[in-house]
Amino acid sequence: MRVRDDDLDAVTTIDHDDGDIGEIKDIVGFHIRLAHGACYRHFTETFTELELTQKQVSVMWLVADHPGISQIDLGQRLRMDRATTMTIINRLQARHFLRREKSPTDGRKQALYLTPQGEAMLAEAKLAIREHENWVKSRFTDAEVKTLVELLARIHE
Amino acid sequence: MRVRDDDLDAVTTIDHDDGDIGEIKDIVGFHIRLAHGACYRHFTETFTELELTQKQVSVMWLVADHPGISQIDLGQRLRMDRATTMTIINRLQARHFLRREKSPTDGRKQALYLTPQGEAMLAEAKLAIREHENWVKSRFTDAEVKTLVELLARIHE
DNA sequence: CCTATTTGTTTGCACTGCATACAATCCCAT
């Protein structure tokens, strides 16, 4: 019993265009999605104790690097819309990791700051992230990591 | 304040380590997530008319390539658990794009097949995917695409 | 001053991921 008839078709339909775009393994987006899924799962395992998600850590990290940042600015840096940003910040605020403060210069904006508990949690998170990064990088040389990041950046910039 | 005393030994024996792991821009997983998000958004835009998600297209594609495939096999190829696979197949079945059939060789398994409507939809989807792929690939040379796929595969394989 | 824009908020919906529990079926060792 033959399993891979699809290869045969690919060979026999070289030139004329009937909509055949090859195998799913050749779709770049397919590999991006699988790689993202693998990262997501390992990240989740690494952060089960801390009960933090990728987004939540990213938000805390950015707030730490940019104290007083607005929700809009934060959302744009992480490519999230306002509603999604809201729910994440609500969760972090409910856990007392960050606080909102009316911006003195622009009454529409909320200025975001980490609480001391938020800073402590971020420090923990960074240790876990280092583990996670080592897991990702373990299969690459430094040069390959550099290449990968450079190629990925071209997609999202 | 220190929470993870187990790290103390490692820290004090080797050169001192205050937990600083650099900027978020240097985290590989960060770029994978952003690139995935960019792909996800463009895919969603491309498929608004067809009302299909990445997963749904992947499932239909795999069922077309492997008629009679079981849900477990499908889930393993796409790295989805049984419950997630169920909901996706339920949706596709409700739209009459595929059907379940008791496997004659193993009574536990469901054999999955595309319906004629499913095949027609998949043909449409492949056209849209080609557009989507061109959008991704437009910023790379063929060699860079090859490199990117090869590096990503190392993460999810 | 008046209007358009920006920012935040709320609500609601869809998709995904995962845990748990259960039923049917199969596999294997006794």
Next chain:
DNA sequence: ATGGGATTGTATGCAGTGCAAACAAATAGG
């Protein structure tokens, strides 16, 4: 052959994310 364990599918529930629409408060600009 039979009983116990493993596999597969199913159902339910919950959390996180993404997004659209509508509204309110504040700002910006003519």
